[in-house]
Amino acid sequence: MVRHVRPSTLGLGLLVLAGLTLMAACLEGMRSGPEVNPAMARQVAAWGLTDLALFTEARYTRHPSQADRHGPFQDHPGALEHFPTGALLAPPAHLRVVTEP
Amino acid sequence: MIPLARQRYLLDFTVASLLRRPGRNLSLLLVYTLVVFLLASAMLYSQALKQKAAALLQGAPEIVLQRLEAGRHALMPADYLERLGRLRGVTQVQGRLWGYYFDPAIGANYTVMVQESADQAAGDPATDAQATGDPGPGQAVIGVGIARVRGLAPGDVLSLRGYDGRPHAFDILRVLPKDTELTSADLMLIHRQDFRTLLGVPEGHFTDLVLSVRNPAEVTAVARKIAERLPDSRPILREDILRTYESVFDWREGLLLALLAGGVLAFLILAWDKATGLSAEERREIGILKAIGWETGTVLRMKLWEGGLISFSAFGIGYGLAHVHVFHAGAPLFAGVMRGWSVLQPSFTLTPQVDPLQLATLFLLSVVPYTLATLVPVWRAATVDPDSVMR
Structure with missing residues (x-):
């Protein structure tokens, strides 16, 4: 005899699946915490590294914290910025705040 | 009737009603899940990168001092160390040598640095490079990114063209550990003599200076004093560095979310249309329910179950998938946008994490509006x- 499954069982099953997925993600996130690789931390401290090697295509994207204020245009006054990373960097702070007249 | 059993019957009816239009509701659930997945992926990725950068760069120099000439970063003469003199609260001042080398063979920029222990820098003859593990003249320690792209291993020779056109050969002493790619993928550590002959930095000059300050509360005051003594210098504080990364990733996350906004808006229109525009069939269904004795409150509870079931399922599954996508699969969908065009790309894993505020924001923005x-x-x-409804 085939057992009839109540429709609510399907609905509750879906909710439980979603809840468990969410809980698993949150638990893993809480357990890990912000973790620092000791080898990288040693390199930063010993060599005085100031930036991450995330975007190595240009000077001002490799070391955004050390770059000139007008990094993308330093090669030539009329030079156009051509790296997408540069285009994705934040504009200077004074352009992002509304100044009082 | 027991309240729990009553809710169960309501859910029975809701699911049965949803299953009567399986294609429509399933596609809504899929698109909803996809939207949550994309938004959560963008938020998790940038948050994880921000935290990683903040945690790593806690050890960055307290003050980096650059010299400016015609508004651009220029080499720092060694006599600036003397001109700086003794500053109260500063425990150490050190000149650094670092720069960039563009390797036309692979079209990539290397970050070339001089690495030497304090004794070797002071010229202590008892401490040679080999004893400290630092590269000696003619030797180089390279990051995994360079080793991978150039196909180099310890013992190989890397030949580079100096600023004056002369070739320089470096024996690869070792390759930096693979799990440090995020800080060292493009690094090339060499001896100071080699640095000067390869890149043409004259004796008596540094790239910049780094200062250690005893009391963190005095850093700003020290920076102000430096700016008074050396007006052509630009001090960069550790908090400036941390702020730069905070804003870089905030900006990137915002940009990614702006790109996703089109898709999100399309979904909102779809969801709004589905949620607010009742079909004639649904109206008739509500009319029949009312006619057979359902109260308005019961009909509303039934619909609350429907909205909650779809939106909470989409939220939970979408967030879970985003977590796997970012922390276990390396975020393949976003890596291209977030990492740019560089030849030497570091491979790294992000540490799983959860930000309650971020989670609550996503929940409020995705589940609550649809359910309401x-x-x-x-x-x-x-x-x-x-x-009148049935007619």
């Missing part, structure tokens, strides 16, 4: 006369 939007039209339909 399903209620309004139903309430309107449920409060009119069943006879």
Whole structure:
């Protein structure tokens, strides 16, 4: 005899699946915490590294914290910025705040 | 009837009603999940990168001092160390040698640095490079990114063209550990003599200076004093570095979310249309329910179950998938946008994490509006006369 499954069982099953997925993600996130690789931390401290090697295509994207204020245009006054990373960097702070007249 | 059993029957009816239009509801659930997945992926990725950068760069120099000439970064003469003199609170001042080398063979920029222990820098003859593990003249320690792209291993020779056109050969002493790619993928550590002959930095000059300050509360005051003594210098504080990364990733996340906004808006229109515009069939269904004795409150609870079931399932599954996508699969969908065009790309894993505020924001933005939007039209339909609704 085939057992009839109540429709609510399907609905509750879906909710439980979603809840468990969410809980698993949150638990893993809480357990890990912000973790620092000791080898990288040693390199930063010993060599005085100031930036991450995330975007190595240009000077001002490799070391955004050390770059000139007008990094993308330093090669030539009329030079156009051509790296997408540069285009994705934040504009200077004074352009992002509304100044009082 | 026991309240729990009553809710169960309501859910029975809701799911059965959803299953009567499986294609429509399943596609809504899929698109909803996809939207949550994309938004959560963008938020998790940038948050994880921000935290990683903040945690790693806690050890960055307290003050980096650059010299400016014609508004651009220029080499720092060694006599600036003397001109700086003794500053109260500063425990150490050190000149650094670092720069960039563009390797035309692979079209990539290397970050070339001089690495030497304090004894070797002071010229202690008892401490040679080999004893400290630092590269000696003619030797180089390279990051995994360079080793991978150039196909180099310890013992190989890397030949580079100096600033004056002369070739320089470096024996690869070792390759930096693979799990440090995020800080060292493009690094090339060499001896100071080699640095000067390869890149043409004259004796008596440094790239910049780094200062250690005893009391963190005095860093700003020290920086102000430096700016007074050396007006052509630009001090960069550790907090400036941390702020730069905070804003870089905030900006990137914002940009990614702006790109996703089109898709999110399209979904909102779809969801709003689905949630607010009741079909004639649904209206008739509500009319029949009312006619057979359902109360308005019961109809609303039934629809609340429907909205909650779809939106909470989409939220939970979408967030879970985003977590796997970012922390276990390396975020393949976003890596291209987030990492740019560089030849030497570091491979790294992000540490799983959860930000309660971020989670709550995503929940409030995705689950609550949809669930509420399903209620309004139903309430309107449920409060009119069943006879007129059925007609």
